[in-house]
Amino acid sequence: MARWWTSLLANVPKLNLTAAVDILCVAFLIYQFISIVRGRRAAHILTGLAFVLAVYVVALLAHLELLRTILATLAPYTAFALIVMFQSEIRRLLARLGRRRMFGFAPLQRREVTDEILLAVGQLAAQNTGALIVMERHIGLRTFVESGVALDARLSRDLLMTIFHPGALLHDGAVIVHGDRVAAAACFLPLTTNPALSSHLGTRHRAGIGVTEETDCLSIIVSEETGRISVAAFGEIEMDVTLDRVRERLSDGHRQPRPAEPSAQALRETSVPGR
16 A cells, blocks of 8 residues: 555656646636536536446446446547537636636726616616616627617617617617617527526516626616616626616626625516516
């Protein structure tokens, strides 16, 4: 046993600066991946893969040749299966790495654009008119723009009020804003599947959160039932915010938010699906 440990330690490479940097880089990528899959269905898939790996080790140690052969035969296809199963998580990881400060950020929205959005959101909330406005940042939203009706019109309060007017053809779906222009309306967005979020959130709120999980955009949601305003970014949502808070998020949206926990009353008031 002593000889085995001596031989093992002799074969361990020495820790130098290059090895330390290598370990830190791998640890950083693993941490980012774990932070993304935590609380999602992908975490259960990882648990299942760990169980299969444990079974393979047991089969190897217990000389269960048939079981070991079956698992060993399936092993080469594991990489392709992982890519298929974790495609959304991998995409989200790359998007998160790409929006770090080291890669730079686009200039903030102009004051006039912010004022027009705030005027529209305030009036929509006062009228209990449902709305979902997505502000594009560094990661393009062309895929979602193509799912809606292209407008490429200058952003204004009147335009937003017209789009979200009840009964209008473009009322359902999201408005995507690029710079000082409305790129498209009636856009379809991916719904969040994060089980950590309240099940009482409706389709509009889940779509507003879902698009921020895949990109670095900012979503502004107005509840059709209560007129309450919510803001979503980086996969998190702030419920029942004021217009001053919306202005702050629009002006300082490059920072990852620290969302306040929504109250039970606020969640109950947004419980109607599709609102």
